[in-house]
Amino acid sequence: MTDSALRELADDPSSRKRFFKMMGGAGAVSAFGVLLAACGDDDKKDTASTPAAADDDAKQKDDGAKGDIAILNYALTLEFLEAEFYAKVIDSGIVKDKKVAAIATKFGETEQEHVDALKATIKKLGGKPVSAPKTKFEETIDKGLMTVLETAADVENLGAAAYLGAAGRIKNKDVLAAALSIHSVEARHAAALNQLLGRGFGGKGGLKGTLPDGAFAKGMDEASVLAAVKPFLA
Amino acid sequence: MASSRLVAPELATIDIKGTTREAFLIRATLAAGATYGALSATPYITKALAQDGGGDVDILNFALTLEYLEAEFYTRAVAQVKGLSGDEMKLAKELRDNEDEHVDALAATVKKLGGTPAKKPSLDFGAAFANRTSFLKTANTLEDAGVSAYNGAGPLIKSVDVLAAAGSIVQIEARHAALIRLIRSKPPAPLAFDKPATMDAILAKIKPFIG
Numbered sequence: 001m002t003d004s005a006l007r008e009l010a011d012d013p014s015s016r017k018r019f020f021k022m023m024g025g026a027g028a029v030s031a032f033g034v035l036l037a038a039c040g041d042d043d044k045k046d047t048a049s050t051p052a053a054a055d056d057d058a059k060q061k062d063d064g065a066k067g068d069i070a071i072l073n074y075a076l077t078l079e080f081l082e083a084e085f086y087a088k089v090i091d092s093g094i095v096k097d098k099k100v101a102a103i104a105t106k107f108g109e110t111e112q113e114h115v116d117a118l119k120a121t122i123k124k125l126g127g128k129p130v131s132a133p134k135t136k137f138e139e140t141i142d143k144g145l146m147t148v149l150e151t152a153a154d155v156e157n158l159g160a161a162a163y164l165g166a167a168g169r170i171k172n173k174d175v176l177a178a179a180l181s182i183h184s185v186e187a188r189h190a191a192a193l194n195q196l197l198g199r200g201f202g203g204k205g206g207l208k209g210t211l212p213d214g215a216f217a218k219g220m221d222e223a224s225v226l227a228a229v230k231p232f233l234a
Numbered sequence: 235m236a237s238s239r240l241v242a243p244e245l246a247t248i249d250i251k252g253t254t255r256e257a258f259l260i261r262a263t264l265a266a267g268a269t270y271g272a273l274s275a276t277p278y279i280t281k282a283l284a285q286d287g288g289g290d291v292d293i294l295n296f297a298l299t300l301e302y303l304e305a306e307f308y309t310r311a312v313a314q315v316k317g318l319s320g321d322e323m324k325l326a327k328e329l330r331d332n333e334d335e336h337v338d339a340l341a342a343t344v345k346k347l348g349g350t351p352a353k354k355p356s357l358d359f360g361a362a363f364a365n366r367t368s369f370l371k372t373a374n375t376l377e378d379a380g381v382s383a384y385n386g387a388g389p390l391i392k393s394v395d396v397l398a399a400a401g402s403i404v405q406i407e408a409r410h411a412a413l414i415r416l417i418r419s420k421p422p423a424p425l426a427f428d429k430p431a432t433m434d435a436i437l438a439k440i441k442p443f444i445g
Contacts, residue, residue: 178427180401182428
């Protein structure tokens with residue numbers, strides 16, 4: 001079973017360096033800790049490939065892992081989308097302001113970390129990560145910086161709403177812990193972008209249905225989230 | 235035991251004044267038995283006691299204590315901190331109102347689950363309100379701690395509804411943290427994965443404020 005992606009990430013000097021540079025040493029250890037913990041249960045099974053162990057695996061999967069893998073793949077699709085968007089925006093050179101460029105770069109790197117971590121977690125649970133969707137962000141970028149920032153804010157608010165909406169369906173507590181640790185980061189991104197756009201901290205007036213209106217955030221179901229991101233898919 | 239690691243003894247006693255947790259549960263269960271028939275009470279007792287004090291009510295009361303802290307912090311800040319810009323003052327008031335709503339919602343949820351809401355602790359924020367800088371720094375600490383606390387407690391929550399409520403609050407705490415950080419010219423989201431914290435770690439962090 002290919003369960004080595006996370007370990008590859010951990011062992012590969014360049015990606016580890018990038019990871020540590022972004023997060024600071026303690027943070028990196030902690031994040032890996034969460035995700036390795038999420039994957040820990042499968043370790044013993046991976047080393048034994050007897051038919052009995054395979055049966056155990058199948059039973060384990062029926063017991064909620066299948067559902068969790070589906071949720072993780074849904075999250076992965078959204079993270080692919082976010083990472084791709086920031087990468088395209090940076091490449092386009094449309095962001096001239098240094099501070100805004102720094103934020104976009106950092107957020108994009110973070111989304112890529114989420115992609116890597118989710119992929120590794122799915123593999124560890126015995127699932128197959130979905131491939132990156134084909135996107136069409138070019139039209140958005142052509143419309144100028146304001147549209148780019150508004151789209152970034154919308155997508156981040158949508159991401160936060162998506163994690164919140166999915167959290168209750170996650171069976172594995174370690175996967176839930178990992179999802180929560182990403183959820184609040186999406187919320188931080190959303191709030192910062194809302195602020196940049198002068199939308200207020202909750203993001204009033206932005207993408208309908210995804211923004212907290214006051215003291216409590218709202219989750220969004222998977223079908224609504226996927227419908228909302230459809231315009232960005234090629 | 236997970237619960238003894240994560241539920242601080244001082245908080246476990248908050249909702250049960252003048253009695254033990256066991257007595258409280260039995261009383262609640264007898265009340266439930268009166269409604270649903272005595273036979274339904276026994277399995278409930280066994281199940282409730284098996285949770286070893288680490289149930290959703292305890293987690294909610296822990297969260298409630300944090301929200302009291304934050305609400306009171308912004309209430310005093312709005313009255314005391316000099317030198318905030320108009321926008322900063324507006325934000326402080328908005329955050330205060332949010333935290334007040336969190337307090338009300340958590341207290342109501344504790345009651346709905348048959349628990350007794352934790353009492354507001356007496357608080358002392360030291361020199362936090364001396365100036366704009368110290369206020370923002372403390373606000374940053376409290377909001378980041380709030381995020382870590384909810385993220386740490388989330389997987390321990392048993393009820394899907396309580397988890398949804400906690401999730402809808404932690405997302406707001408994360409947004410608060412990002413904004414306070416932006417004002418401080420700090421990265422709004424310094425980590426790719428927000429670190430979860432145990433209740434013990436959070437209690438150690440907020441202990442200086444509990445007077």
